[in-house]
Amino acid sequence: MKRCFRPDLCLLLLILFTVTGRAESADKPAFVPTSYQLYYGSDPQVLKSLREQIRPGQVIVIELRGLKPPQLAEIIKAAHQRQAKVIAYLSIGELGHLEKENFEKYLKQSPHSHPFSEIAFDRNPRFQSSHIDVSYGEWRGFLMKRIKRMYARKIDGLFLDTVDTADLYLNRPEWSIPRRAKSVAAMIHLIRDIKRVAPKKFIMQNRGLNLIGRSVIVGETAQIVVLGLDLEHRHPGNPDGLLWESAFAHSGDWIEAREREMIRIQNNGFTSVFTLGYSDSSVSRKTFFQKSEADGFIPAWASSTTKLHLELTQQPPGK
Numbered sequence: 001m002k003r004c005f006r007p008d009l010c011l012l013l014l015i016l017f018t019v020t021g022r023a024e025s026a027d028k029p030a031f032v033p034t035s036y037q038l039y040y041g042s043d044p045q046v047l048k049s050l051r052e053q054i055r056p057g058q059v060i061v062i063e064l065r066g067l068k069p070p071q072l073a074e075i076i077k078a079a080h081q082r083q084a085k086v087i088a089y090l091s092i093g094e095l096g097h098l099e100k101e102n103f104e105k106y107l108k109q110s111p112h113s114h115p116f117s118e119i120a121f122d123r124n125p126r127f128q129s130s131h132i133d134v135s136y137g138e139w140r141g142f143l144m145k146r147i148k149r150m151y152a153r154k155i156d157g158l159f160l161d162t163v164d165t166a167d168l169y170l171n172r173p174e175w176s177i178p179r180r181a182k183s184v185a186a187m188i189h190l191i192r193d194i195k196r197v198a199p200k201k202f203i204m205q206n207r208g209l210n211l212i213g214r215s216v217i218v219g220e221t222a223q224i225v226v227l228g229l230d231l232e233h234r235h236p237g238n239p240d241g242l243l244w245e246s247a248f249a250h251s252g253d254w255i256e257a258r259e260r261e262m263i264r265i266q267n268n269g270f271t272s273v274f275t276l277g278y279s280d281s282s283v284s285r286k287t288f289f290q291k292s293e294a295d296g297f298i299p300a301w302a303s304s305t306t307k308l309h310l311e312l313t314q315q316p317p318g319k
Helices: 007-027 044-052 069-081 097-108 137-151 165-170 177-197 253-268 285-295
Strands: 035-039 058-062 085-091 094-096 120-124 129-132 157-161 202-206 215-218 224-227 241-245 272-278 298-302
Touching (some): 035 298, 044 069, 058 069, 058 202, 085 094, 085 202, 094 097, 157 177, 165 177, 177 202, 177 215, 241 253, 253 272, 253 285
Parallel strands (some): 035 058, 058 085, 202 241, 241 272
Antiparallel strands (some): 094 129, 120 129, 215 224
16 A cells, blocks of 8 residues: 555545545435235245245345245345345234243243233234233343344344234223233333334334324223324334234224324335235225225235235235
8 A cells, every 4th residue: 555645635535535435325225115025934935936026125024933044045135136125023912832932931030020921911812822911021021032033143124013912901901091001101112122122124013003193092081191103203213114904904983093194104204104905804905905005005915814824925916
């Protein structure tokens, strides 16, 4: 390397280089989602189709369990070559039977832990899982440990499922209003804490539409107001994406108000809104895609929520 005999000139060049470097970094466009695929299985042929359908700006939702390291590596490589992101499924409001043993082992590590029967307050017979009260520190610690292991596998973010367990908190008559409010607030804090673990990771929230506004009203006559996620506005801990599962399948004042809210969220651009429709729901495929396009949402279609581990979601016509 040649020495510089003009210190003043060298300093000027250094300043120009630094400013130019920062400008290029600042001008680098942020990731803007344009489509998504969702598949929870590991069938080689389906994974081949998934890789072939990757497009720039796409978010690919997968389930890490069952995927062999080479399979995951192939998906991530194909995604990154096309400026797409790979995010992994994580249930934060329910505990499946496959993870129950691991959580019970985690609880035994501390002699002062609350019992599993207190943290898991109800059952979901459809999926053979337990509903979790996320206000317990043991659950949050267990999740953070899992997230650390998941991020070690080089994924680009997380798909947070079962956020709608918060709906059970809101409507659980056995609990006092303050107890319900505490658990609702804990779910909101948990989502934001997960985002803060690695701010550059892409976080997508599934369901939990009661939490997306500026506030959450807890209780009927005696009420407590909990600050919501307020996805219409920027917050460093808010998710990057929101999935409306079974979109347009129901009607009524509440869901229509949430739809208008999600349109504003999408238009404001801080959180992208995705939709997932099902053949076994009350809305047709054609209507689903038409409404998603009209609202500006990012859609995908599947036959049933029980077959997401068997088949790949379908893209809009012509995509």
